[in-house]
Amino acid sequence: MREERRSLIGWVAGLLGFCVIMLSMYPTIRGNSGFAKLLDAYPEPLKKLFNLADYTTGAGYLRTEVFSFMAPLLIAIFAIIWGSDLIAGEEERRTIDLLLANPVTRRRMVIEKWLALLTGTVLLSASLELTLGLLGPAFKLHVGWGPLTAVVLGSGLFALAFGTLALAVGAATGSRAVARGVATMLAVATYLLSTLAQIVTWLRPVQPASLWYHALGTDPLSSGFHAGHLSILVLTTIVIVALAALGFERRDLAT
Template sequence: MLRDVLLKTLRDQRRSYAAWCLSVVLLVAMYVALWPSIRDQPSMQDFLDQMPQALRNLLATSGADMSTPVGYIQVEFLSFMGPILVILYAVLAGSGAVAGEEDRRTLDLLLATPVARSRIVVDKAVAMVLGALGLTTLLGVALLLEGTFVGLDLPAGKVAAAMLHLALLGLVFGALSLLVGAATGRLALSRGVPAFVAVVAYVVNGLGGLVSWLEPFQKLSPFFQYAGHDPLHAGVSWLGVTVAVATVAVLVVGGALAFERRDVAS
């Protein structure tokens, strides 16, 4: 039996991860293929401009110009579908770390190894981090390479910045999923809680600039740390990165402590 939980987790996930990677490449290809038919359609930008401000804030990055490659990717991919994809991956990885092992009745075998409970949680978290970073790296590479075939020219450095922020967005909710699963052992709860928090955080960020009583909470939203600094135009926001990394670290440590103290049913 493998004593290295990290290597075991990566080995166990290799097939499903390959499916995720293939899905990312195909999804990017679909959006890239649509670019030639959209770039010469001013009606698309007119439609975006005519949206109510509240709806525009929720569904598109403020100020995005659909007639440019950067604006197109912001609106069509990085405002909604990209975050959903990465958050879904991270939450599934986080929920499977402890709660998933309990649900599959394999946790006893894992705990029988001479590895501390906290180490199990940390190794599972590292596997989640590596997976999310690998997925967003592939996503960025796919955007750059596939985009060259249709004139969707994107700045490589800014794409890398956006992918870093996107990975951290997913990891915040993945770490929350891991924490809930480690604390409760309930798979449904470890998926439901992050999903609910993600919806609330998305709405708070989208409406924070329009609704006065939401404004103080906007900068607390992980979606603000992801897109509030517009990394596809401005590059990396190190403040946003620091906040996201600190949030993930706190949630993982909380999960490790909770798992150490919890009685695990046989």
């Protein structure tokens, strides 16, 4: 955990900066009827694709500018980079020899590394929520803590799931590059699947296969918590942790 303290601070600062920029642009858009008319003229599929609904209200603005993909993606990239490094990085830097000379099972190592990832993701998500919740009113943007928590939770769980996937692929292959590639590809695929399914009817039946759909596709900023959808994310993550432990258990390390 402490190993990544500096990089976590960097990520928090970056996310904070992004939020402040987004927030500072809101007053020029809020209640701007010109914008509302412009958006109304957009074709319906485009609005759905880019989540353009209610752009001029606080919730709509946040949904479009912050949570349509930017913020969840930033947290997910953080989680994937870190997740891929937690075990595969120890192997590539060869520190794993010294670490596993200690009386520690590989399973315990996977779980403790995952707990570090969880802590980092929670800290990053919490700083996102606090930034938007505390600074929002200064820019006349009020969405309330409830909806904000719902959407941040969805984003955080999405990021955690793919960070965990990166950790698992890293544990099973020993390669950070493979871990990052696989996790990033699947994260993007799941985002595209969920978003495209809103406009492409024949994709609708497979939409539940997308983790993005369960995290953010239900519009938690307006509709609040969805225990069912969130528990799918949590369960998937737990299964991936178990698979990571299994995959790591069977391997020859750092050969």
